[in-house]
Amino acid sequence: MRSAVSGSGRGPVRRSGGVRSLLAVGCGALPALAFPAPGLWWWAYLALVPWLLLIRSAPGARRAGLDGWFGGVGFVLAVHHWLLPSLHVFLLPLAALLGLLWLPWGWLVRSLLGGVPSPSRAAAALLAVPSGWLLIELVRSWEGLGGPWGLLGASQWEVPAALRLASVGGVWLVSLLVVAVNTAVVLLVAVPGPRAVGVAGLVACALVAGTAAWGVGTPAESGSVRVALVQPGVFGGPDGPERRLARAEELTRSLAGQRLDLVVWGESGVGVDPAGRPELAARLTALARAVDAPLLVNVDARRADRPGIFKSAVLVGPTGLTGERYDKMRLVPFGEYVPARAVLGWVTSFGKAAQEDRRRGTEPVVMTLPGPGGDEGPRVGPLVCFESAFPDMSRRLVRDGAGLLVVQSSTSTFQESWAPAQHASLAALRAAETGRPVVHATLTGVSAAYGPDGRRIGPALGTDASAVAVRELPLSVATTGYVRWGDWPLYGALAVVGAVCAAEGAGAFRRPGPGPRARRARTVRG
Numbered sequence: 410m411r412s413a414v415s416g417s418g419r420g421p422v423r424r425s426g427g428v429r430s431l432l433a434v435g436c437g438a439l440p441a442l443a444f445p446a447p448g449l450w451w452w453a454y455l456a457l458v459p460w461l462l463l464i465r466s467a468p469g470a471r472r473a474g475l476d477g478w479f480g481g482v483g484f485v486l487a488v489h490h491w492l493l494p495s496l497h498v499f500l501l502p503l504a505a506l507l508g509l510l511w512l513p514w515g516w517l518v519r520s521l522l523g524g525v526p527s528p529s530r531a532a533a534a535l536l537a538v539p540s541g542w543l544l545i546e547l548v549r550s551w552e553g554l555g556g557p558w559g560l561l562g563a564s565q566w567e568v569p570a571a572l573r574l575a576s577v578g579g580v581w582l583v584s585l586l587v588v589a590v591n592t593a594v595v596l597l598v599a600v601p602g603p604r605a606v607g608v609a610g611l612v613a614c615a616l617v618a619g620t621a622a623w624g625v626g627t628p629a630e631s632g633s634v635r636v637a638l639v640q641p642g643v644f645g646g647p648d649g650p651e652r653r654l655a656r657a658e659e660l661t662r663s664l665a666g667q668r669l670d671l672v673v674w675g676e677s678g679v680g681v682d683p684a685g686r687p688e689l690a691a692r693l694t695a696l697a698r699a700v701d702a703p704l705l706v707n708v709d710a711r712r713a714d715r716p717g718i719f720k721s722a723v724l725v726g727p728t729g730l731t732g733e734r735y736d737k738m739r740l741v742p743f744g745e746y747v748p749a750r751a752v753l754g755w756v757t758s759f760g761k762a763a764q765e766d767r768r769r770g771t772e773p774v775v776m777t778l779p780g781p782g783g784d785e786g787p788r789v790g791p792l793v794c795f796e797s798a799f800p801d802m803s804r805r806l807v808r809d810g811a812g813l814l815v816v817q818s819s820t821s822t823f824q825e826s827w828a829p830a831q832h833a834s835l836a837a838l839r840a841a842e843t844g845r846p847v848v849h850a851t852l853t854g855v856s857a858a859y860g861p862d863g864r865r866i867g868p869a870l871g872t873d874a875s876a877v878a879v880r881e882l883p884l885s886v887a888t889t890g891y892v893r894w895g896d897w898p899l900y901g902a903l904a905v906v907g908a909v910c911a912a913e914g915a916g917a918f919r920r921p922g923p924g925p926r927a928r929r930a931r932t933v934r935g
Contacts, residue, residue: 433460436459436480437481439452441490453564454591467523475515481504481510484508486501494823507549517538528603538588543588553742562581562583564587566837569864570618576628577889593606594611632884635669635670636815636858638870638879639850661877672702674852675852675853676793679708681708684723694727705725718767719736731776734774737769737793745767747766775788787813788810789813791817803843804891808892811845813845818850825872829851833857854870854871855871866880
């Protein structure tokens with residue numbers, strides 16, 4: 410009789426577990442609405458609350474870990490859904506693997522927020538839950554796992570206070586603040602005991618944001634640079650690359666007489682290495698001479714002087730190729746190379762994986778533009794596409810002397826998705842972090858320019874534009890806190906999580922009290 414009753418109860422339990430898992434996927438997907446194109450930046454401060462509430466109500470550690478895992482799957486699917494045309498069904502197993510990063514976070518959340526936590530445990534949650542989230546962002550920022558796309562702090566690219574905060578501790582510090590607000594809201598609305606801790610947490614977050622907004626000044630300006638962004642637009646068909654090149658030349662010629670310091674083309678705008686094609690080098694040189702400014706093009710081709718395909722930023726002056734060249738160092742998994750191609754090479758039969766691996770550059774490059782009268786002009790730090798997502802790369806270029814950061818990109822594969830707007834928004838964070846203006850030039854949109862404070866200069870060129878934009882960008886030589894101190898919030902987060910785990914192991918926190926006690930069920934014997 411007992412076994413029959415037990416067996417009959419497994420069905421509802423499994424069904425409820427399945428429903429809970431689907432609910433976790435949905436909760437994990439909610440933060441995606443804070444990023445462009447929806448761009449509901451304010452939603453980021455509440456988006457994690459349903460997920461946190463679900464995890465804290467888990468009946469055990471195993472279920473809390475599953476809630477974290479399935480929520481992570483939902484987050485990855487929602488934030489990277491635009492990869493579906495390229496990855497097809499492979500996006501699901503990729504999301505399942507990356508979602509595992511949130512499994513220990515689920516344990517951490519339930520351990521600190523489950524039941525009725527003591528004030529000390531609630532205070533620890535305010536520090537440890539955001540820190541645990543930040544460590545997840547750190548791990549998935551590894552290039553081989555797809556890079557730092559969809560960092561929660563990046564959703565705040567239009568918020569002045571968040572940009573000032575980024576100048577102190579990078580996008581990492583903004584992510585910490587966003588998750589801390591979500592944690593404080595959970596303590597305030599769902600945990601009856603330590604609500605005062607939740608209020609204190611919200612007040613502390615407001616003080617941090619206010620101090621950043623009014624206490625951290627914008628970088629002092631020291632001169633300006635005049636840059637043109639050339640966006641030829643979408644050209645399909647077998648002759649698309651040549652027609653796109655002709656349109657880029659036409660747009661560039663229209664810039665004659667604009668007193669420019671630099672003209673920037675998007676990623677893969679040139680399909681042959683001009684170093685090995687004198688006629689192409691002559692065409693580009695003529696363009697630079699016509700506008701009386703150096704031309705920074707991007708070449709996606711086999712190098713003339715070594716084997717393999719490289720993506721390279723090449724500087725062309727009015728007198729010819731300057732010899733300054735940067736080869737892309739961090740490549741997009743599957744898009745530009747296939748990891749472990751001997752094992753995974755079959756994926757090229759599906760989707761749009763790279764048929765041949767691109768080669769990597771070996772070091773960052775800072776280029777020097779020619780100035781008036783033969784003097785040296787501003788120094789430029791080039792990044793290619795995906796690399797603008799990595800805060801450490803722009804920081805390295807500025808520490809090497811770059812006064813202007815240039816991103817050359819192409820998101821034509823994802824033209825009608827959220828990807829172009831999201832990619833362009835990353836330049837605002839890189840500008841605020843480094844205190845240097847950033848130009849984001851693409852083949853097909855979105856192209857934009859940002860000042861050293863992260864504020865966008867002029868309107869952006871959308872995905873439907875075939876046009877040029879000229880922007881006068883203020884320069885700065887100020888050194889931001891992020892450039893000086895680097896990724897210190899990550900080290901702080903690691904220390905906090907380690908300390909909380911050690912304190913938990915030593916029994917320093919009182920175990921969470923039980924929730925409201927239900928009436929005792931009447932049994933047959935009763």
